[in-house]
Amino acid sequence: xxxxxLDGLIDDLYYLAGAxxxxxxxLPPAPSALLVVNLGAPFRIRAGADIETASYADGCVLTTxxxxxEFGYPPWTSSVGVHFKPWGLAPFLPMPxxxxxxxxxxxxxxxxxxxxxxxxxxxxxxxxPHEMLTLLEEELRRRxxxxxxxxxVRHTSSVIAAAGGxxxxxxxxxxxxxxxxxxxxxxxxxxxxxxxxxxxxxxxLATVFxxxxxxxxDWGGLAAAAGYFDQAHFGHELREFTGxxxxxxxxxxxxxLREHPGHALEGWPLPAD
Numbered sequence: 001x002x003x004x005x006l007d008g009l010i011d012d013l014y015y016l017a018g019a020x021x022x023x024x025x026x027l028p029p030a031p032s033a034l035l036v037v038n039l040g041a042p043f044r045i046r047a048g049a050d051i052e053t054a055s056y057a058d059g060c061v062l063t064t065x066x067x068x069x070e071f072g073y074p075p076w077t078s079s080v081g082v083h084f085k086p087w088g089l090a091p092f093l094p095m096p097x098x099x100x101x102x103x104x105x106x107x108x109x110x111x112x113x114x115x116x117x118x119x120x121x122x123x124x125x126x127x128x129p130h131e132m133l134t135l136l137e138e139e140l141r142r143r144x145x146x147x148x149x150x151x152x153v154r155h156t157s158s159v160i161a162a163a164g165g166x167x168x169x170x171x172x173x174x175x176x177x178x179x180x181x182x183x184x185x186x187x188x189x190x191x192x193x194x195x196x197x198x199x200x201x202x203x204x205l206a207t208v209f210x211x212x213x214x215x216x217x218d219w220g221g222l223a224a225a226a227g228y229f230d231q232a233h234f235g236h237e238l239r240e241f242t243g244x245x246x247x248x249x250x251x252x253x254x255x256x257l258r259e260h261p262g263h264a265l266e267g268w269p270l271p272a273d
Contacts (some may be wrong), residue, residue, distance in 0.1 A: 002137045007146070009088030013136055015080050015129040016129065021260045024272035029065045029241040031161065031201045033089035033097070033192070036060050037116075037136065038095050039124055040078035043148040044102050046070040053103075058116050062104040063080050063089055063097040063192035064201070068242050069104070070272050080123060082140070086157050086198060090148045090190040092140065101192035111143075127229070149186040152176060156195060160269060165203030168226045169195050203227065211269070213253040219246055244268070 002010055011032060017040075038059040045060060046053040047069050062069070064086045090097050092109060107116045119139055128131040156172050172195065173180045184194045191198060207226040210271065211217055223234035237245050242249060252270045260266060 002140075006038065006137065007142055008209060009085055009091065009144075010140075011083040011085055011088075013082050013133045014210060015079070015128075015132055017076075017078045019075060020077055020108035021256070021263055021265060022271045022273050023075075025071045025073070025075060025265075025269040026068050026242070027271040028068045028270050029201050030205055031064060031086050031157075032086040033064055033080065033091065034060070034062045035080040035084065035087065035092075035107070036079050037123060038079045038118065040076060041074035043074065043077060043079075044072035046072070047102050047104055052188055056104070056106055058120065059107040061089070061093075061100060061107055062109045063093075063100040064198065064269060065102050066197060066201075067102055067240075072270075074190060080129075080136050082136070086191045087150060087153045087156075090150065090153075091145050092143050096189045104148045147190065149190060152178070152183075153186050153190045156187075157191065157198060160195060161202055163199075163202075164206040164226075165201070166197040167199060169199065182215045182254040201241070202236065204241050206269075207234065208238070208249070211250070211253070213250060213257055217246075244270075 001007055016192050036059040038056060042055045042057040044053050045054050047065075053070075053072065059081075088246060093100070095110075097119065109132075119135075122135055123132050126135055156176065159172060160167055162178075164220055169183075171179065173183050176183065187193065187198065193201075203226055205224060207228075210225070220231045220235070223231045226234065227238070228234040238244065238246055238249060244252065249270075253267075255268050256263070256271055
C-alpha cells in the first residue's frame with residue numbers, strides 16, 4: 001500500500017511476470033480503474049464483441065469499465081501496474097474519465113511518449129520488483145494534481161462500496177445537498193460511470209465473490225441476499241457484465257480452480273479460451 005496521499009486513491013500496486021495461466025483472460029467489470037506499464041512483449045485487449053482487438057506495447061490505461069475486457073497475453077508477460085479506487089485515476093488524467101470508459105488507451109496517449117519511454121527504462125533497470133514499484137509510486141506522486149469534485153465523489157463512492165452497492169442513489173444526493181444531475185456529472189468526469197452504474201458493479205462483484213465455486217450454489221438465495229428482485233434479475237446482470245449465464249460462469253470458475261488451484265489470479269479474471 002502506498003503512503004499518503006496516494007493511499008486514498010489506490011487499492012494496490014503490483015508486479016506481474018511469467019507465463020499467464022491462459023493465453024486469453026476475460027476481465028469482468030470491477031469498481032476500479034487500471035494502469036499497466038508493460039515491460040515485455042505487447043499484450044492485446046478486446047473491449048467488446050463489436051470492437052477489434054488492439055495491441056498495447058507500452059501498457060494501457062482504463063477507467064472503471066461497464067463490460068468485460070478480453071486480454072490476450074504473450075507466452076511470457078512482464079508488467080507493473082496500479083489498481084486504482086474508482087475515483088483514483090482522475091488526478092493523473094488529462095481528459096475526463098468517461099472518455100476512457102470501455103476504451104482502453106496506451107500509456108503514451110495519457111502521459112506522452114518521452115515520459116513513458118523514460119519510465120520503462122528506469123523500471124527495466126531497477127533492482128527487483130520492490131524497487132520497480134517504488135519507482136512507479138514516485139512517478140504517480142510526481143504527477144498527482146488537485147482535482148475539482150474529488151472529495152464529493154470519493155465520499156459518495158465509499159458509501160456505495162460500504163453498502164455493497166445496495167444503496168439508493170437518491171438518498172446520497174439528498175445527503176450531499178446536490179442534484180442527481182450534478183452528482184452524475186462529477187462521477188462521469190472522475191470515475192467514468194454514473195453512481196448508479198458503479199453501485200450495480202459493486203453489487204454484482206459482492207454477489208459473485210460470495211459464491212463458493214467448489215460447492216453447490218443456491219442461485220435464488222444468492223440473488224435474494226444481494227437484493228436482486230429475483231434470480232432472473234441477477235442472471236440478467238451477470239450476462240450484461242460478463243457475457244456469461246450463471247451456469248456458464250460457474251463452469252469457468254470451476255475450470256480455473258481445477259486447472260490452477262491456489263493461483264493468485266483465481267476469482268475474477270476468467271479463462272476466455
